[in-house]
Amino acid sequence: MKLTSRRPGLPAGAVDVLEQHLALWHALQDQEQARLLEVSDHLLASRHWEAARGFALDDTTRLLIAAQASLLVLDLDVEHYRLVSAVVVHPTTLQTSGTRPGLVPGTVTDEPMSVLGLAQGGRGPVVLAWDQVLAGAHRTVPGHNVVLHEFAHKLDMADGTVDGTPLLPADVRADWVRVCTDVYEDLVRGVPRPPMRWYGATNPGEFFAVATEVFFDRPRELRELEPALYDVLVRFYRQDPATRQPLGLPSGRAGSGSGRPGP
Numbered sequence: 001m002k003l004t005s006r007r008p009g010l011p012a013g014a015v016d017v018l019e020q021h022l023a024l025w026h027a028l029q030d031q032e033q034a035r036l037l038e039v040s041d042h043l044l045a046s047r048h049w050e051a052a053r054g055f056a057l058d059d060t061t062r063l064l065i066a067a068q069a070s071l072l073v074l075d076l077d078v079e080h081y082r083l084v085s086a087v088v089v090h091p092t093t094l095q096t097s098g099t100r101p102g103l104v105p106g107t108v109t110d111e112p113m114s115v116l117g118l119a120q121g122g123r124g125p126v127v128l129a130w131d132q133v134l135a136g137a138h139r140t141v142p143g144h145n146v147v148l149h150e151f152a153h154k155l156d157m158a159d160g161t162v163d164g165t166p167l168l169p170a171d172v173r174a175d176w177v178r179v180c181t182d183v184y185e186d187l188v189r190g191v192p193r194p195p196m197r198w199y200g201a202t203n204p205g206e207f208f209a210v211a212t213e214v215f216f217d218r219p220r221e222l223r224e225l226e227p228a229l230y231d232v233l234v235r236f237y238r239q240d241p242a243t244r245q246p247l248g249l250p251s252g253r254a255g256s257g258s259g260r261p262g263p
């Protein structure tokens with residue numbers, strides 16, 4: 001009896017799917033595309049993939065999630081994803097309920113809330129809404145990408161805490177804390193720091209997740225408007241995405257994705 005078997009990795013026609021649906025694919029150099037395929041193959045084959053609420057997982061669904069997740073670790077050891085055990089895909093936005101802090105400090109609410117995705121703690125799964133995954137792949141709303149967001153949370157968790165600080169090289173840490181604290185505290189005070197979104201003021205973990213979305217999906221704006229934040233992200237991710245062009249799909253290639261902004 002065979003006790004272990006490798007799950008399917010990259011599907012046939014993977015490059016065609018990425019050319020058609022992954023806007024950032026077109027901005028990568030040949031060796032980056034090769035690395036993205038290699039990491040995607042590893043994630044597809046080594047993680048548990050599951051559909052929820054009647055959704056059917058197909059090769060395109062799994063590939064577009066794995067490929068976007070791979071972007072974050074193109075120049076990092078894929079071990080940074082050691083806490084990603086499983087990916088669960090819902091067809092569309094999840095509705096959650098339960099008591100949580102309200103918008104006004106000191107209040108609570110039990111209103112149903114729309115969730116585009118979430119990254120459960122520890123070795124818990126990354127949960128994603130497929131329509132949001134596709135919108136992110138197409139750059140329907142540049143700077144909003146639920147896969148980059150939730151997998152950034154997993155990078156953040158890799159050191160055991162969700163505090164907006166992933167596993168950093170020692171020589172980056174002091175600058176990281178100084179720069180991120182400066183921008184984060186302004187957002188908390190209501191001082192705009194574009195292209196960072198207000199959601200980044202929720203807590204330091206959300207700050208890092210939003211910064212990651214912007215770093216990969218609106219890198220030129222981030223480099224221009226927040227050069228210090230851009231710089232510490234370059235030093236962590238070891239990528240310089242502002243030098244990549246173009247970031248969009250060739251005209252007419254994208255299908256329709258939901259335009260609803262991400263968290």
Ligand SMILES: [Zn+2]
Pocket residue numbers: 149153205206209263
């Ligand atoms: Zn988040």
